[in-house]
Amino acid sequence: GNSVTQMEGPVTLSEEAFLTINCTYTATGYPSLFWYVQYPGEGLQLLLKATKADDKGSNKGFEATYRKETTSFHLEKGSVQVSDSAVYFCALRILEYGNKLVFGAGTILRVKS
Amino acid sequence: DTAVSQTPKYLVTQMGNDKSIKCEQNLGHDTMYWYKQDSKKFLKIMFSYNNKELIINETVPNRFSPKSPDKAHLNLHINSLELGDSAVYFCASSQEGSTGELFFGEGSRLTVL
Numbered sequence: 001g002n003s004v005t006q007m008e009g010p011v012t013l014s015e016e017a018f019l020t021i022n023c024t025y026t027a028t029g030y031p032s033l034f035w036y037v038q039y040p041g042e043g044l045q046l047l048l049k050a051t052k053a054d055d056k057g058s059n060k061g062f063e064a065t066y067r068k069e070t071t072s073f074h075l076e077k078g079s080v081q082v083s084d085s086a087v088y089f090c091a092l093r094i095l096e097y098g099n100k101l102v103f104g105a106g107t108i109l110r111v112k113s
Numbered sequence: 114d115t116a117v118s119q120t121p122k123y124l125v126t127q128m129g130n131d132k133s134i135k136c137e138q139n140l141g142h143d144t145m146y147w148y149k150q151d152s153k154k155f156l157k158i159m160f161s162y163n164n165k166e167l168i169i170n171e172t173v174p175n176r177f178s179p180k181s182p183d184k185a186h187l188n189l190h191i192n193s194l195e196l197g198d199s200a201v202y203f204c205a206s207s208q209e210g211s212t213g214e215l216f217f218g219e220g221s222r223l224t225v226l
Binding site: 108 | 169
């Protein structure tokens with residue numbers, strides 16, 4: 001089947017620390033991969049995406065590389081800020097099933113000043 | 114202008130009642146979705162409509178009935194509410210043939226007492 005596994009949270013970091021949130025996937029075919037972010041009290045918004053192997057998605061200092069050999073799409077940021085505190089969701093898109101996104105369980109990130 | 118808007122944002126009701134959540138998108142997208150987010154932040158797709166036609170119907174109790182009067186609207190009606198229906202319900206939209214980005218509403222928090 002198609003599924004996404006993320007590291008469990010919450011992840012608590014001090015400001016300016018390095019962030020990694022692990023994401024691995026299982027999929028039939030070649031999915032597109034996404035990271036969405038949900039700030040407190042808001043809906044999800046797209047953070048970055050990659051549509052094929054070895055693509056790197058990047059936005060707002062975050063980046064993730066589509067690794068087909070390890071079926072991974074880990075999210076990284078070199079220096080987190082308090083404003084990055086949110087829930088981060090890794091997701092894959094199944095093209096043949098109505099643009100359906102399958103989400104991981106979400107990882108809560110808390111950044112302390 | 115809000116791209117994907119849901120009403121109401123908050124809904125508190127008693128078990129056994131019937132309630133509806135409305136969603137409208139002004140992005141011109143042809144596909145709309147309902148997702149349910151539980152208390153642990155886990156997101157699960159419930160339904161997807163493309164141009165008013167149901168294309169995804171996950172294993173959801175038939176007490177939940179989506180209705181799409183036109184491609185800009187997707188409403189969710191829930192009959193005989195149960196305690197386990199308490200969650201945040203997110204509406205989203207996307208454009209078929211796009212790179213897969215979903216645009217989410219801010220969510221409707223349903224509390225069943």
